[in-house]
Amino acid sequence: MRTYLDFEKPIADLEARLEETRQLAKTSNINVSEAVEVLEQSINRLRQEIFQNLTRWQRVQLSRHPDRPYTLDYISLMCDEFIELHGDRTVRDDPAMVGGFGKIGDQTVMIIGQQKGRNTKQRQHRNFGMPNPEGYRKALRLMKMAEKFGKPIITLIDTPGAFPGLEAEERGQGEAIARNLKEMFMLTVPVICIVIGEGASGGALGIAIGDRVLMLENTWYSVISPENCSTILWRSWNFKEQAAEAMKVTAKDMTSFKLVDGIVDEPLGGAHNDHQAMAQHLKTVILDALTELNALSPDERINQRIDKFCSMGVVVE
Structure with a gap:
């Protein structure tokens, strides 16, 4: 229903x-x-x-819609073939972070993304899409594997944040995300990062350093969620709508601030309204971006990637 x-x-x-x-x-x-x-x-x-x-808060609500397609939904709809790979080779396999080799059109790519669950059991298994350190280490392992075989990397971002539990901090959550940021800047293969739902904090940024960073139309991307911002500023969640407006978290806002490279349109009514149409459009966007990026040399891609992120937040008076 x-x-x-x-x-x-x-x-x-x-x-x-x-x-x-x-x-x-x-x-x-x-x-x-x-x-x-x-x-x-x-x-x-x-x-x-x-x-x-739509208001900014309504777009935040749409990004969390329970019927919205998740990473594995996009993979099944976009890829003719897909082989999921598991484990970080250090601690365990993190179900909140999925990835593997897939074939989109004629192009073999490494697809990595956060995965949420549809029901209570799945949400607990996937930890509500909040990866532990081993999830980010698995993501980096798969990126390095893609680089070894010369295959482009696609990351799909949909997380309320990295898991904030004590055990995650004990296993080096901050270090794992920081290492991903450093290593992703220097990857020699094309990297395309797409926010498909929630893009919260370092949990999102840990797989979001790329040559192209895109956002679906009804998604958000920020250092903190509107609810948590409201809790800090107003000591209550009741001002989350005002927080969303003040924070300017939508795809349109992020594009105007030059923090992302573009917006991927969704079907009328949102991505949850037509999974197939959304996936096919996203597939076309990915293949077009890969055509542009494959024409560049590895050094050109790395230099452009570094320049893009270094120019963010710079103010000239």
């Missing part, structure tokens, strides 16, 4: 009426084609009106 967010309730009401009308047509000989067409047009108009005027 489809899940509707609060601001989608008017759409839910119309879609319920549309379903009732279709059921009426099945159980009687009444011709309802005209009524169905009117309702479908009304739903499309309402959806366009709502989604053209």
Whole structure:
């Protein structure tokens, strides 16, 4: 059953009426084609009106939509073949970070990303998409493997942050993320990083140093979530909407600040509304970006990567 967010309730009401009308047509000989067409047009108009005027907090809500495609969904829809690889060769395999070799079109790539769960059991298994240090070490191991075989790297970012538990800190959470940042700058193969949901803090940045950093239309990227920002500033979660507006966390904001390279459009109603269309569009975007990056030499890619990140936050008066 489809899940509707609060601001989608008017759409839910119309879609319920549309379903009732279709059921009426099945159980009687009444011709309802005209009524169905009117309702479908009304739903499309309402959806366009709502989604053209979303607040920043509503986009944050969409990035967390329970029906939104996750990393493994994109992999299954974009890749003709995929072999998942496990373990960091030090502690264990972290289910919150997945990765392996996949084939997108004619291009073999290493795909790495954070994975959330659909139900309570899966969420516990995936640790709600919050990787431990071994998750970042696994990601780096797979990146180095891709570099060894000369294969491009695609990272899909969707995390509320790195796991903040005591055991994660004891195993070197900060060091693992910092090492990833350092090593990703110097990778000789093309690296494309895409925020597909939540992009929170160093947990996201740990796999987000790339030649192209893109965001899906209804995603967010920031050092802290609006709820936690509200808790710090107002001592309450009740001001999360104001925090989201002040923080300017959306894809449009990040592009205007030149912190990401571009926005990937989503189907009308959000990525959760049409997984197949979203995955196919993302596949096209990835292949186009790889065509551009493959034309550059490794040194050119590394220098451009370093220059891009070094220019962030620089203010000239």
